[in-house]
Amino acid sequence: MSTLLEVSQLETAYGHSQVLFGMQLQIASGEVATLLGRNGMGKTTTVRSVLGLTPARSGQIRFRGERIEQLSPDRIARMGMAVVPEGRQIFPNLSVRENLQAFAAKRNQHAQPWTLERVYALFPRLQERHRHMGNQLSGGEQQMLAIGRALMTNPYLLILDEATEGLAPLIREEIWHCLAALRAQGQTILVIDKYVQRLIALADQHTLIERGQVVWQGPSEALASQPELWQRYIGV
Template identity: 80%
Template sequence: MTALLEVEQLQTSYGSSQVLFGMHMQIGAGEVATLLGRNGMGKTTTVRSLLGITPASSGSIRFRGERIERLAADRIARMGMAVVPEGRQIFANLTVQENLLAFAANRNASENPWSLERVYTLFPRLAERSGNLGNRLSGGEQQMLAVGRALMTNPHLLILDEATEGLAPLIREEIWSCLAALRAQGQTILVIDKYVKRLMGLADRHTIIERGQVVWQGPSAQLQDQPEVWQRYIGI
């Protein structure tokens, strides 16, 4: 399988405080991968480095065959990397439809690009609330909107940071079902979340980090057989 994203020996710091120490991972085109670990271990910093928001101090990030670790965040976004950020960060004073249209871009030259209609098919609840302002949505609806907004950019890689944090169980299941549908359509996805058992049924491979370093990598079947890994590094 062709690698869409390759990260090698990535080191990232905030000022004099180093957070990532030789981070490495790979995601193939069409795969669903996870980045796991306890809070404060470097997951979000890894995402920020991938997106060019917090540039790496050393190491390499190769996306779609091109080195991107020195590129600006807007250039990386235009190459086809999109994020559903922790906390959703939708525009509270725009309607659902305006939030979606603000990010519309067909950069992926897909035969079936993401459009309002396609997002509304994936999330019927957004269609019902298309005229509602962002601050009039529930937390689950805001997360659906954040996913739909990212999809409107037609990304090659969709990243979800804390995919279901703070959501009710039924809404979490809706998000998992959405991700399963996206996987079936060939969307490459990187998921950060704490629901490991649920992720094992969705993802192809997993990377676990602790204190900014990779401590375990492997496929779902292997992680399933090693519950001691969960207990040691994820706290399950």
């Protein structure tokens, strides 16, 4: 598999407060990867740097073989990167259908394109509520809409920041089932979440960070055999 995203020696700061210290991350096409760590350890900052929202102070970020650390967020998105942000951030005064249609783009030319029909097939509940406004949806439905909206851009890389945060257990299961279906279809995904056992079953490889640095990287089999790592770096 070819490398889709490669982050090397990434240093990022907010003003005088440095958050990332030599961050490293590599994701191959068709792979599901995770970024794990306690709150405040640099996971979201890593994502923001990759997306161009918080520019890197130094280091390199390559996406689809191109350096992107100096590019604008809009240019990076148009290259085929999509995020399901923490807090979902759907448009509250647009309907489900309008939220989805607003993001429609065919960026990944090699994949069967995501359409309204495909998103509705993945999330039948969104089809049932296609006329509802964003602010009329439950938290779980909003998360489904946020994922569907990101898929409508037909991304090469789908990033989920706090994929199941605040969701009821049954809805969490639905989201995990959705991500497994996307993996089976070959979608490359980066997931931030805290449910390690579910992520071990879903993902190919994992990166644990603490205080803005990588402390462990490896495949699911290795992480499953070292639960002490979960307690030490994730707190589960």
